Amino acid sequence: MPQRLGVFGGTFDPPHLGHLGVARAARDNLALDRVLLVVANDPWKKSPERAITPAADRLAMVGALVDGEPGLEVSDVEIRRGGPSYTVTTLREMRVANADAELFLIIGRDLVDDFPSWHESVEIARLASIVVVDRPGYVTDAQRGWKLLVVPPVDVSSTELREQLQAYQRDGSAVSPHIPPAVLSVIRERGLYRRNVDDTVTAPRS
Ligand code: ATP
16 A cells, blocks of 8 residues: 655744644544655745744754654755755655655645645646645635645634744743644743744745
């Protein structure tokens, strides 16, 4: 039987229970052997707009998010490759590394409308079966024939969490329970989100 491999990419700045819920639901509903949470090195669609937390820190946070979760793994493949993170390149590499595997690309519903603007989007859809996961607050008419996976709704975004984390680091304000304690420990230990990450642009190019 070929391995069924889920690829779930993101900026994960920071990772949260919405991400974890998606990865778990994909694993269970699609009978995936493994789900790789692929941490973008340079999320080229976001990095011109705001400062992105260094990739090594985001990798550590995602590692803490999935620690002890059967079948869920953090992947540094895009960080090791460096430069802008193109999903098509990641899928090609996964295909080479896992020749027999069936690939499933998991994306949130908020990304469906923008998908045609992704680098080599037609090729992406050829390399992997695309699975769209439901996300509270987002609707789209464009189903593109892809499978829609309804997951337990977790209404949270990294954007709102970054704002809370700044206040948390500044004066110990409460942080949403959507950030699990293990991830919060990494944030504390590494002193992340101390400054206003949303108003400076320093893209992590390499
Ligand atoms: P930001 O607010 O910084 O734009 P984000 O919360 O959307 O970030 P990403 O790291 O960009 O998080 O998301 C990675 C993937 O997870 C994307 O496919 C996105 O659609 C999906 N996703 C993020 N949050 C949720 C959620 N709450 N429910 C379902 N899918 C989600």
